[in-house]
Amino acid sequence: MNFSSKLLEQAVAEFGRLPGVGQKTALRLVLHLLKQPQADVERFTTALDRLKREIRYCVTCYNISDNAICEICASHKRDKGLVCVVEDTRDVMAIENTNQYHGVYHVLGGLISPMDGVGPSDLQIDSLIRRIEAGGVQEVILALSATMEGDTTIFYLYKKLKDFGVQISTIARGIAFGGELEYVDEVTLGRSIATRVPYERNIA
Amino acid sequence: MNFSSKLLEQAVAEFGRLPGVGQKTALRLVLHLLKQPQADVERFTTALDRLKREIRYCVTCYNISDNAICEICASHKRDKGLVCVVEDTRDVMAIENTNQYHGVYHVLGGLISPMDGVGPSDLQIDSLIRRIEAGGVQEVILALSATMEGDTTIFYLYKKLKDFGVQISTIARGIAFGGELEYVDEVTLGRSIATRVPYERNIA
Numbered sequence: 137m138n139f140s141s142k143l144l145e146q147a148v149a150e151f152g153r154l155p156g157v158g159q160k161t162a163l164r165l166v167l168h169l170l171k172q173p174q175a176d177v178e179r180f181t182t183a184l185d186r187l188k189r190e191i192r193y194c195v196t197c198y199n200i201s202d203n204a205i206c207e208i209c210a211s212h213k214r215d216k217g218l219v220c221v222v223e224d225t226r227d228v229m230a231i232e233n234t235n236q237y238h239g240v241y242h243v244l245g246g247l248i249s250p251m252d253g254v255g256p257s258d259l260q261i262d263s264l265i266r267r268i269e270a271g272g273v274q275e276v277i278l279a280l281s282a283t284m285e286g287d288t289t290i291f292y293l294y295k296k297l298k299d300f301g302v303q304i305s306t307i308a309r310g311i312a313f314g315g316e317l318e319y320v321d322e323v324t325l326g327r328s329i330a331t332r333v334p335y336e337r338n339i340a
Numbered sequence: 341m342n343f344s345s346k347l348l349e350q351a352v353a354e355f356g357r358l359p360g361v362g363q364k365t366a367l368r369l370v371l372h373l374l375k376q377p378q379a380d381v382e383r384f385t386t387a388l389d390r391l392k393r394e395i396r397y398c399v400t401c402y403n404i405s406d407n408a409i410c411e412i413c414a415s416h417k418r419d420k421g422l423v424c425v426v427e428d429t430r431d432v433m434a435i436e437n438t439n440q441y442h443g444v445y446h447v448l449g450g451l452i453s454p455m456d457g458v459g460p461s462d463l464q465i466d467s468l469i470r471r472i473e474a475g476g477v478q479e480v481i482l483a484l485s486a487t488m489e490g491d492t493t494i495f496y497l498y499k500k501l502k503d504f505g506v507q508i509s510t511i512a513r514g515i516a517f518g519g520e521l522e523y524v525d526e527v528t529l530g531r532s533i534a535t536r537v538p539y540e541r542n543i544a
């Protein structure tokens with residue numbers, strides 16, 4: 137692109153580095169911000185700067201937090217014996233939105249992915265093991281994505297955790313509620329027949 | 341959404357204010373930035389802050405510029421008698437990319453749009469009239485979008501400029517190069533037949 141200004145070009149280049157943002161979108165976003173009042177742009181950059189500088193991770197579960205211990209770990213209403221292992225803070229938000237879970241979390245910060253150079257030592261796996269060694273945990277739920285990386289991480293965690301005498305579960309896989317059979321992929325459909333459950337369990 | 345951190349929530353809210361960016365996308369972008377090194381995030385916010393603080397608009401054509409007079413207006417190779425009126429800097433970039441235009445520009449900063457509360461006084465129309473009054477301009481090309489707002493602005497500008505004795509043109513409307521007839525909308529196709537041109541003009 138033929139930029140009339142170096143400043144404009146730099147700002148567009150920075151926006152263009154964001155995932156899923158191409159040069160045309162970056163230019164549109166930058167020109168939008170340029171039309172906003174100075175105070176709005178400052179609020180935008182200050183929010184980002186403060187986030188990066190002041191953000192902390194809960195010392196227990198490693199979720200993003202404003203304090204040393206996150207609200208979930210600090211709550212007396214949560215079952216500390218039930219630990220749900222997730223990839224990142226988005227998964228915590230998704231599970232919290234269900235209002236179905238009253239245990240605590242452990243945020244790995246990613247999944248094992250040799251292709252991307254992410255190994256077990258890059259994730260919060262040692263801290264999970266120490267947490268279980270410290271006692272008090274009865275069950276670990278592995279709530280990871282149903283992808284190659286997710287399955288690899290589940291397998292690794294299972295091998296590491298199986299001798300600690302805690303129950304290890306994975307979240308149920310199957311047909312989504314509202315899902316029509318003819319549109320479900322073969323693997324999911326096949327597995328959901330193989331792992332069928334007695335009807336009484338569904339209405340329990 | 342159930343944010344675990346106020347800082348995170350604020351940053352997501354700021355990103356979510358950008359056009360075409362929903363809350364989920366905003367969260368994805370913010371978490372991406374959070375994973376980047378401190379220096380990268382600072383370069384991002386600094387580029388935006390500097391753009392907003394230091395950006396200038398060319399005193400002649402009102403295009404975004406790093407200097408008081410933009411490179412195009414300052415160039416001796418450009419024909420100052422030919423002024424192309426456009427909506428914003430993106431249009432300047434698009435026309436420059438064609439390498440077909442060697443005149444100068446006048447950037448209105450928007451289009452007349454009563455629905456959005458944008459009137460002629462919000463745009464660089466008075467400055468365009470003063471530029472023509474100052475003399476030296478032979479032709480004004482109105483290169484505005486083929487939308488309701490574009491046509492309204494063209495009509496307004498034509499009425500304002502027609503008595504100055506300069507040639508007023510609009511860019512050609514018609515079937516795009518590579519466009520297949522069956523997919524062209526009726527208005528464009530009808531107008532392109534009504535405004536057909538002698539074949540000799542196409543090969544000139």
